[in-house]
Amino acid sequence: MTHYVIIGMGVAGVAAAEAIRSHDPAARVSLVSAEPDGYYSRPGLAYYLTGELNEAQLYPFREKEFDQMGIQRFHGVVSRIAPQEHQVEFEHGTRLPYDRLLIATGAQAGPLRVKGYEARGVVKLDCLEDARQIIRLARRARSAVVVGGGITALELVEGLLARGVKTHYFLRGDRYWTNVLDETESRTVEQRLRHEKVNLHFHTDLDEILQSHGRVVGVRTKDGRQIQCDVVAYAVGVQARKGMAEACGIKSDRGILVNEYLQTSAEDVFAAGDVAQVFDPSTGQAVLDSLWGPAREQGAAAGLNMAGLRTPYLKSVPFNVTRLADLTTTIIGTVGRGEDLDLHSIARGDSETWRQLPDAISAQSNFEINRLRLLIGQQTLIGAVVMGDQTLSRPLQHLISQRVDIRPIRQHLLQPRIRMADLLADFWSKFISQLSYAAQ
Numbered sequence: 001m002t003h004y005v006i007i008g009m010g011v012a013g014v015a016a017a018e019a020i021r022s023h024d025p026a027a028r029v030s031l032v033s034a035e036p037d038g039y040y041s042r043p044g045l046a047y048y049l050t051g052e053l054n055e056a057q058l059y060p061f062r063e064k065e066f067d068q069m070g071i072q073r074f075h076g077v078v079s080r081i082a083p084q085e086h087q088v089e090f091e092h093g094t095r096l097p098y099d100r101l102l103i104a105t106g107a108q109a110g111p112l113r114v115k116g117y118e119a120r121g122v123v124k125l126d127c128l129e130d131a132r133q134i135i136r137l138a139r140r141a142r143s144a145v146v147v148g149g150g151i152t153a154l155e156l157v158e159g160l161l162a163r164g165v166k167t168h169y170f171l172r173g174d175r176y177w178t179n180v181l182d183e184t185e186s187r188t189v190e191q192r193l194r195h196e197k198v199n200l201h202f203h204t205d206l207d208e209i210l211q212s213h214g215r216v217v218g219v220r221t222k223d224g225r226q227i228q229c230d231v232v233a234y235a236v237g238v239q240a241r242k243g244m245a246e247a248c249g250i251k252s253d254r255g256i257l258v259n260e261y262l263q264t265s266a267e268d269v270f271a272a273g274d275v276a277q278v279f280d281p282s283t284g285q286a287v288l289d290s291l292w293g294p295a296r297e298q299g300a301a302a303g304l305n306m307a308g309l310r311t312p313y314l315k316s317v318p319f320n321v322t323r324l325a326d327l328t329t330t331i332i333g334t335v336g337r338g339e340d341l342d343l344h345s346i347a348r349g350d351s352e353t354w355r356q357l358p359d360a361i362s363a364q365s366n367f368e369i370n371r372l373r374l375l376i377g378q379q380t381l382i383g384a385v386v387m388g389d390q391t392l393s394r395p396l397q398h399l400i401s402q403r404v405d406i407r408p409i410r411q412h413l414l415q416p417r418i419r420m421a422d423l424l425a426d427f428w429s430k431f432i433s434q435l436s437y438a439a440q
């Protein structure tokens, strides 16, 4: 009987276990998690912080569903992989042999490199235990400082605000999320944060976290200002958990390098999810995502390949529907480029592909708080940001991912003061009716 071992009980690991089980009912499948909380929705942590979800609502599966699938679960930290011996070793020394191994260890928050980082009250948002800690601290905290960028920094701001904590948000540059959003989008988010009474500090960098008896009491900025606070929350980017793979000689770069079958450089060892650096045919580069959907797709493809069904993984156009300062925002394809001073790497809910914008023309239209930005190539759309009204986000996902020829409306889209949303909606309805006509 083949023994499949999966390190990681996140969405990639669980999708792989399901895929293996669907093609190999007799196999032994072992899922290992370092966290005692098992499999839960990581993106849901933001809604748990704001109080919109409770803990029970974070769990997509019940324990008995794993039992019904015959998947064994282990709680423990794997400390070493021995590919030659086909074994993994736990921290306490126990060894587990495997026939095929999946590394789905995810990513973790990059460190906050500032004096005082070890004080009690310095928090990040990687896992359920982090969220519980923030909720505990927020019960007594009066004010907080948030540093970093991307979606998670805002989720920290929103979570603290929702719990009645006065919040300062420090940005190193002059606007929010510079390499994904354009200036209008950043300003829209900032205006909404101000409206929620967030104190925004631009061109502001932490110099030191001040503490008393090991607890956070404030911060000092590089320009010498002091601000009192009880909590410092940070989200400066994530790093793939690839140390164990590197230690045993598996090839890696920013993540574990895998081929189109999600195989690593070691025989019978696969990788998927946030830890894997995957070839992207749209850019010709191997990239990292920190997105739930791609992690699930990679996990499922890895599981099939582990079970012997050669299934290439084709990276889809990255797509995320999220909330930025309570404004529903969808980001699709490539939309920006360059560096962001607030992030050392990609953030959670983020994709490297979003910021690999080649030469493209940008067209945009605003209507009240709704905004649509399109990145227009020679024949196709290559990216879009949809803020507010989401009617067009699914059609745009299809038009971008399927590289639909938009030449019939390209010139119109580029005209100033064009009603872009109406034009696209019209194009989409004609496109759909042609598709259904062709299918008849």
Ligand SMILES: Cc1cc2nc3c(=O)[nH]c(=O)nc-3n(C[C@H](O)[C@H](O)[C@H](O)COP(=O)(O)OP(=O)(O)OC[C@H]3O[C@@H](n4cnc5c(N)ncnc54)[C@H](O)[C@@H]3O)c2cc1C
Binding pocket: 007, 008, 009, 010, 011, 012, 013, 032, 033, 034, 035, 038, 041, 042, 043, 044, 045, 046, 076, 077, 078, 079, 104, 105, 106, 107, 125, 126, 127, 151, 152, 155, 241, 272, 273, 274, 275, 289, 290, 291, 292, 293, 295, 320, 321, 322, 348, 349, 350
């Ligand atoms: C706050 C937050 C907000 C997010 N928002 C979004 C969003 O808006 N949209 C979106 O698409 N994505 C979002 N994400 C990202 C998304 O959650 C991840 O892309 C996804 O969870 C990755 O899944 P994974 O299975 O690769 O890794 P993970 O879910 O990180 O799971 C890793 C697993 O590996 C285990 N593990 C790690 N090391 C070891 C070890 N040594 N031994 C044993 N087990 C180990 C862990 O315990 C865990 O079970 C967000 C994430 C967070 C934290």
